[in-house]
Amino acid sequence: MTTLPARFRDWFDAQGWQPHPHQLALLDQTEDHLLIAPTGGGKTLAGFLPSLIDLSGQPHQGLHTLYVSPLKALTVDVARNLNRPIADMALEIRVEDRTGDTPSARRGVSASIRPRFC
Numbered sequence: 385m386t387t388l389p390a391r392f393r394d395w396f397d398a399q400g401w402q403p404h405p406h407q408l409a410l411l412d413q414t415e416d417h418l419l420i421a422p423t424g425g426g427k428t429l430a431g432f433l434p435s436l437i438d439l440s441g442q443p444h445q446g447l448h449t450l451y452v453s454p455l456k457a458l459t460v461d462v463a464r465n466l467n468r469p470i471a472d473m474a475l476e477i478r479v480e481d482r483t484g485d486t487p488s489a490r491r492g493v494s495a496s497i498r499p500r501f502c
Contacts, residue, residue, distance in 0.1 A: 389437060395473050406430050411437070428465045436469065439477050456483045 388396065388403060388411075396403055406419060407430040421427050435449040453459040463481040470477050 389441070391440065391473055392433070392437060392469075395469055398472070404430065407433055410434060428462055429469075432462075432466055436466075436475065436477065440473070440475050456485075459483060 387393070388408070404421075404426045406421060407426050410417065410419070410430050411434055413434075419427055419430055421430075432449065432451075438444070439448055451459075451462060453462065459481045463479050466479045469475070470479065
């Protein structure tokens with residue numbers, strides 16, 4: 385099982401949290417997986433932690449991770465939950481959410497300044 389990079393370990397410590405075993409286990413995975421955990425069990429972070437670590441360690445051009453949600457409210461929650469560690473660790477990662485309500489002007493900005501997560 386991979387250990388967290390120091391920057392991420394320090395972030396967990398600052399929150400007073402310990403990473404869940406399933407969050408660490410997914411760091412080593414290269415294939416598709418199904419994660420089932422209770423509400424508040426860290427599924428969002430488990431799913432995106434490998435991408436956050438990858439993007440924090442090396443420059444990347446273009447879209448890195450695409451998440452498709454069946455619900456607009458879930459899209460908003462996921463973006464909020466990603467932006468918290470990104471802001472806390474001052475990671476240079478841009479997250480953007482789009483729905484059918486996203487104004488065309490905002491979509492146009494996205495085309496010229498690519499997010500890393502969408």
